Amino acid sequence: MRTIAEIENEIIDDFALFDTWEEKYQYIIEIGQKLKPLAAEFKTDDNKIKGCQSSVWLTASENNGIIEFSADSDSVFVKGEIALLMEVLSNQTPDAIVNAELGFIDQIGLRSHMAQTRANGLAAMIKQMKLYAVGFQHKNV
């Protein structure tokens, strides 16, 4: 299993290929368009993340101490962001997720191109993923 830090470094390397924000935007859109849609039954108000300008649904399951996230959004860009977060945080242990610092977000220059509302949305997604991990931590005690 690759560690969170290793995956973050791979993403940083991928983004290093792009010089402009325009290229990064298009790449995130591409990633978003590849994200597997969430089944309609999971698109409930309970699974909706508060604090996002667009609708984001997030759910998580745990198997043998490993968490897997599934998510969807009506915004392709947000789907791209959440796909990046899932690439880093899915298939990890609750402890690793809770402790992840996610420095790659600043390093790939994502936050610097965001209006406050969008940055809040990203923060809300990370918070929700960590909350799931905390929940599973307690479940396994």
Next chain:
Amino acid sequence: MELTSVKSTFDVTAIRKDFPVLSEMPYGKPLVYFDNAATSQKPQVVIDALVNYYSHYNANVHRGVHFLSQKASDAFDAVREKVRSFINAATEREIIFVRGTTEGVNLVAATYGRKNIQQGDTILVSAMEHHSNIVPWQMLCEEKGARLNVIPMNEKGELVLDSLEDLLNDNCKFVAVTHTANSLGTINPIKEIIAKAHSKNIPVLVDGAQAVAHDEVDVQDLDCDFFVFSAHKMLGPTGIGAVYGKLSLLEEMPPYHGGGEMIKSVSFKGTTWNEVPYKFEAGTPNIADVIAMGAAIDYWYSFDRAAAHQQEIDLLNYCTSKLADIPSVRIIGTAKNKAAVISFVIDKANAMDVGMFLDTKGIAVRTGQHCAEPVMDWFGIPGTIRASFMFYNTLEEVDYFIEQLKKAIQLLAV
């Protein structure tokens, strides 16, 4: 104050040179600024007025006996007359400086409203108000046990005036309505609404935030009781705006904030209030921004306003017709009488995604609810993409915008 000579014809290339921001290159691309309904750009004369005040005569007003204070006071006081003339109020005592439209509405709600609205009364707003012209009235209603009523609108985004007959009933004690809707561009028949309300002796506040920069406003002709607006949407600085109120109403209203400047005399037994408008202007005023607002008003008189207005109508019509040619675009707000604001949605594409795509191309638009959630709810949409124009925008910019929008649709609406 020097006056720029009046330009006889409207030369958009020349006028753009007055606005330094317009030559910025976000991401190395020429800026296309279509977010003017959020805030307008500032001409160099406005920026200079700010720098000049702070560099050469920064001092508190109405207090000092010294040279700088006198100079600052003279410059500050002159602006009240400029604002009066800009909206044709009867006397400069009817002009109160506030932080902007939002504070203006709050001032009227907290003074006139608190004094006159009672339990069981209703306050009438419209279905297309900005949150700033809803929330202060809701707060007042909650405090007083009064009720908020809403003038409905039709699918074009026009107010249904037939409903006024019922809504302007004996319980209705105040009307607060927007001149031009920020989310839809609708220009309301405000004079007619005011006349109908006045026939029942109900006073009217007009939210003029969007209107002042695009139409010539004459508060005496409108006969409104209050008119509120911000400088930053009409080429002036942020953090300053004005409330116009009929003098007879202002005289009867209690003060807003307590503090210096708004008093005649203070003792521990009690305090007497200063004259209108100072009664409503507690504390050191926003001197620099008032002076820069004056520079913005001077600038409005330096070019042909009718020609500038025509430029905006041309931009609106040209962009509307170009958008109508794109099958997946649906314009939200198709009133007969519209300001240069176009709100629209795209089938299968998220507004924010489109806005971010356009941003990568140097185009600034607004996406989302535009501080008008009830309007979005009415149309059953989460938000729109909004392009809003100012006279310094060009038809070439519209062409570039349409070209990039088509690319966004190709990429995103799949």
